[in-house]
Amino acid sequence: MTLPALLQVLASGLLMGLLYALIAVGLSLIFGLMDVVNFAHGEFLMTAMYVVFGLWLVTALDPVLLVPVTAAVLFAAGAFVYLAVIRFAMRAKANIGMVQIFATFGLAILIQGLAQFLFSPDYRSIPTSWLGNRTLAIGDVFLPLPQVFGGLISLLAFAGLYLLMNRTDLGKALEATREDQGAVALVGIDRNKVFALGWGLGSALVGLAGAVLAIFYYIHPQVGGPFALIAYVVVALGGFGSVFGALAAGLIVGLVEAFAATLLPPAMKSIAVYLLYLGVVFLRPRGLFGRL
């Protein structure tokens, strides 16, 4: 491999990794808060992509402008899902984890069906936008602008999340609720409100990712699947409950995937990522930075 090709793969891997991290962190947040793995996470991503697409169709505004709007819509959707569905699944005394996995699994199928029902199964895309199809060329290395934008959003989101969790009351409430759900009730924190906000926040984060993806990726009801699988691996690799872990693991996965596609037959590139996960977790059973 020539040096420019190497640098290209490196750059692409990092940019993609930042996006994977952004997709994963919402999942990590929700898990860290209430021990729920959201099996509909890929469908939330897909929903965000359709939201951007729909808004773009209706308002003709550039997707870049629609990113914050989409995040807000997904925030509301996430909170709604918690209040309407997840809250009831958590009533189970026994095997809470399994029940929520299957409630969210059912939710995933339902959302896919809805997407097909509302939008038809055809593949959509946003053909022209400010950033779409534009590339920043530094020497022989090409940095596609949508992915660069995505990377920036991702970093901003992580910075924002760090500030939120460590410097604000809401963040402290989230932390506290995770530590001890019973105790926080005594202090007057409404558990349901906190969880709903947590779901909303986690969904907003994946909403940001979906909005960015829609600029350069195709949209259809099953688009979420491969991203969701990567997100689970990223979260587990980084360690459940660790925001920084999601960022680090996302970058690592992006890089490993990109390099594996050049060193191995590309059809098997994911094996490298999976082996990495297994290798890490056999040595550190809580992932790289997990606290749970």
Added chain:
Amino acid sequence: MSNRKKQLLILAAIAVIAGLLPELVTDVYLLNVVVLTLMFAALAQSWNILGGYCGQISLGHALYFGTGAYVTSIMFTTFGVSPWVGVFAGGIFSAALALALGYPCFRLKGHYFSIATIVIAEIGLLLVHNWDAVGGALGITWPIGQDSWWTLQFARDKAPYVYLALGLFIATWLSTYWIEDSRWGFWWRAIKDSPEAAESLGVEVFRSKMAAAALSAFFTAIGGGFYAAFVSYIDPESVMSFRFSLLFALPAVLGGIGTLWGPLVGALILIPFTEITRSYMGGFGNGLDLIIYGALIIVISLVKPEGILSLFRDRAKRGARS
């Protein structure tokens, strides 16, 4: 009569009814649904051994299903070995695989374990998908021949498959039945109630988990071999994909995880519903069947998170009290 004996009697009754179905039901499609229901009940029952009783939630059981399907198919199509032998070879191979994988994996807890099972199954799928010697993406086609119990090929007759699936279900049910009353079952219940007990039981518990994993993998692989004979064509996506792993766990969870009858109840509800929504609503391409299917799963999960079976247990408890 003891509760234990009563369970056996119920099993016998179910076996008789299921065994009579091919005589009573002539519609081929419905018999196909019966075969699938019994098969998934058996697979969910064997998943339940590891997931429900032992508490290790595997979401990668498609790996064993797939290896069973492939071993059986390769032994038949390449070496002419009867599937009767093939399914057992597949079972033993998968049990050995489960032991090898269990050794490092059982160190992992909770979701880390589950995700490890998912990625291991995906690795298996990718390896088989790219391995031309076992057909790769082209899959393996079973040669079309005369109806025969030796090759387990039947052109139109579903009855043999009903009996075979029923047999598999009975085998997995009996294993669960036996385990419930055994040392292992006792330990696992103890661990669920008090994690400290796990510490003191240490090595024996680890060994029992390994045995559970092997047993679970064994039956799952036999199911896979059966499926290969039933469909007469396999490819990596159709026997090793993640959606199968979920389909083995789902009936058990919906019916009542860690219970003797949960997987059957879950399969009886889930499988016919899946087939009927697809067959009579899916052809229109509007996604309505998926909406209904997804909604049902959500509703069942929420209304009775402990599983459908708890509906009956609650009623029984109330009955006993009054």
Added chain:
Amino acid sequence: MTVNRRGILLGTVAAALFGRAAPALAAQEIVIGAVYPTSGPNAQIGVDARHALETAVDIVNAVHDIDLPTAKSEGIAGLGGARIRLVFADHQGDPQKGRAEAERLITQDKVVAVIGAFHSSVSSTVSVTCERYGVPYMCADSSSPSLHRRNLKFFFRPSAHDELFSLAMFDFLDAQRAAGMKVETVALFHEDTIFGTDSSNVQRKLAGDRGYDIAVDIKYRANSPSLTSEVQQLKSADADVLMPSSYTTDAILLVRTMGELGYKPKNILAQAAGFSEKAVFDAAGEKLDGLISRASFSLDLAAKRPSIAYVNERFKARAGRDLNDNTSRQFMALLILADALDRAKSVEGEKVRAALAGTNIPAERTIMPWSNCAFGPDGQNTGADPVLIQYLGGKWVTVFPEAVAVAGAKWPMAS
């Protein structure tokens, strides 16, 4: 929707006539089954297939003044004007489900024949089921070369398979090379399911046989979130001809990624699939000017054959897009079946099969660029000549073979 009384009546009457050389059946309705993916990642294919088949059913059932089999009469003349009714089933890309649906259509809806299935893996099991029940299977669009080589008597494939398609592609490359163009290296870029595997296997062999250097041979995972590394390898190799075998999603990602990395291939010669779908050109059409694809069908033949424009208009009214590689094959498969029913004058499996085996429809009475439609003993149409079409200025132009070409190919793509 479930068991159709008329269907049972039909079946009973047909059974009563078994063995007799009895002609016309004054029945009302003939049921034909269609098995396609209508949910899951390829659902759009199923949706389009429905439109194509319904267009065909309309041609058969109503009176149309065009020269296509059964068009000019109402319904199927040989069966007393009986009309066709389609029953659709979803196989979700799963061979087991496809088989279950085919069985259901045959035993509950009493279909006279089955059309399907897009996925070659599903066609594999469905065709075996049809064989077992003695019901003809029209393999409209599954292109795996192995399908017609299994000694099935009830299997009929009117269109070409991957070997024929790739042969046409390399014949074209040979012609360009003979005309003095630089065509020394090819890049194979294929997804990893049956389609990509079959396609690339044939291409690899032909490249070797005909003296083309394979600059790079990339098998990629279908539906990957990112293809950047893969495309980087294509860019580094910069072959004379890029030969992708990709479905819609990967095609969109491939084209966009090539643009992102600043890679403009010298020539693209595609194995249709994704590159015959409207969604790809909606997403990135401006980058694909000059792309050449193999095709079973080309719209510009309408200039010579008015039935093509007629059918396309009716299809477009239902589907909102022109006929393409898949939909044209699905449409034609149903018409060929109708033609056989017309000649068989019976709905009995063996008689329809015999009629299909004796099919001989000249090219002018089809909408395809075939030389004719006549099935060999293995069920493969021996006249299913593919063409190559080029995307120029937003339209597809037939460029190969010379006999049917409307214009010469713009080669290289960027000239």
